[in-house]
Amino acid sequence: MTDEVLFEFLHMEMVSNVYKEQQSNKMQMDNKDRAACVSVLESMGFRVGQGLIERLTRDSPSFKDELDIMKFICKDFWTKVFRRQIDNLRTNHQGTYVLQDNKFTMLTQLSNGKQYLDHAPKHLAFSCGMVRGALSNLGLDSVVTAEVAVMPSCKFQVVIQKL
Amino acid sequence: MTVHNLYIFDRNGNCLYYNEWNRKKQAGISKEEEYKLMYGMLFSIRSFVSKMSPLDMKDGFLSFHTSKYRLHYYETPSGLKFVMNTDLSVSNARETLQHIYSNLYVEYIVKNPVCVLGQSLDSELFSSRLDAFIRALPYYSPRAA
Numbered sequence: 454m455t456d457e458v459l460f461e462f463l464h465m466e467m468v469s470n471v472y473k474e475q476q477s478n479k480m481q482m483d484n485k486d487r488a489a490c491v492s493v494l495e496s497m498g499f500r501v502g503q504g505l506i507e508r509l510t511r512d513s514p515s516f517k518d519e520l521d522i523m524k525f526i527c528k529d530f531w532t533k534v535f536r537r538q539i540d541n542l543r544t545n546h547q548g549t550y551v552l553q554d555n556k557f558t559m560l561t562q563l564s565n566g567k568q569y570l571d572h573a574p575k576h577l578a579f580s581c582g583m584v585r586g587a588l589s590n591l592g593l594d595s596v597v598t599a600e601v602a603v604m605p606s607c608k609f610q611v612v613i614q615k616l
Numbered sequence: 617m618t619v620h621n622l623y624i625f626d627r628n629g630n631c632l633y634y635n636e637w638n639r640k641k642q643a644g645i646s647k648e649e650e651y652k653l654m655y656g657m658l659f660s661i662r663s664f665v666s667k668m669s670p671l672d673m674k675d676g677f678l679s680f681h682t683s684k685y686r687l688h689y690y691e692t693p694s695g696l697k698f699v700m701n702t703d704l705s706v707s708n709a710r711e712t713l714q715h716i717y718s719n720l721y722v723e724y725i726v727k728n729p730v731c732v733l734g735q736s737l738d739s740e741l742f743s744s745r746l747d748a749f750i751r752a753l754p755y756y757s758p759r760a761a
Contacts, residue, residue: 458727465729562727568740572730 457536464559468494468575491578498582505583506590509533519613522591523550530587548613552584553606560605573601577609584609619756620685620701622746624721626734627695629655633737637750658689658697678710692717706755720746 471493475486509530516522527539531554541553559576563569577599585597594614601607621636631651643650658677665677679688681704688706690698690713698713724742725731731739750756 461727465727468729562724563730563741564739565741565744568738569730576729 461558461562464576464579467497467579472575491574494575494578495582495585498579498584499586499589500582501579502583502586502588503590504586505530505534506587510591516591519548519593520544522588522593523552523611526584526587527552530584534583548615550611550613552609552611554609555606557605557607560601560607564604566603570601570604573604573607574599577601577607581609584611588613618703619706619750619753620703622701622716622750623651623654623697623699624737625651625655625658625697625699627697628734629659630734631655631736632734635743635746637756654699655697658699679708688713690714690717696721702755712753716746716749720749 471490472482475490476482510525513525516525523542523544527542531537531539535554535558537554537556537558539552540555541551543551543553557577557580559580560573563573563576581597581599585595588595588597588611596612596614597609599607599609618638620638621634623631624633626632629652631654634647634651643653645653661680662677666673676691677689679686681687684704685701686704686706688700688702688709690710692698696717698716700709700713702709720742724739724745725737726733728739728741731737737743
């Protein structure tokens, strides 16, 4: 039980630290600064995701196809990292997937609706990076974004880049 | 059987949260003065109790009561003070206050990245959960005794 709290607090502090550093030289944060913070957090998550995949899949057989990989992300990966599974996976079968989590761990303590909605994206950046890193180490280049309408439910959109 | 109101103070005396459920009579002074009065009283009574106690003090000040209501007090090791006024039928609310601290405050305020410790508690999630918890207490009823 205590292990989970450690990561939650560390993640909270990481996000606020990145934003404080970016703001230290100016009074107001503009959109460029916000984008810079998000990409810092995302690249941190990328490296973590890559490492996690090496560890999580060391005993599994190789995956049949893209959809199989996405299902692995939705079930095993999400369970190991967030202690729950993705509630809904949708795809257009052409490389775009939408993963919906109705009780995303990073958002449950924030609010139960619309309060603090503008703070939500900060706390999703690291997780987007983790998914992107995981996919990249499984051989798939992708772009991962997240959106929140009503907390704590959120949608991650994965677009696989075809070379 | 009812809960009248609840105050939460931090270690510096700032009132972080206040809510009332069944308060028939207001204090007649502004809310800021009321919080200061409450905190000042708690501070004085705690030091009085520890000075004048004829035995070694274990928990210190726990509650006082009048002929109409009882005030319950719970202080956490981190200096957070929970004060709850209920009617006389509730003899010990310590467990309730402990539950409010560990299951509501820690869960929804400390773990909320947006809430800064030491500032007043704005999270709607915390308010709604606390409200639901109070209303679900066995000794709470909407019609005041």
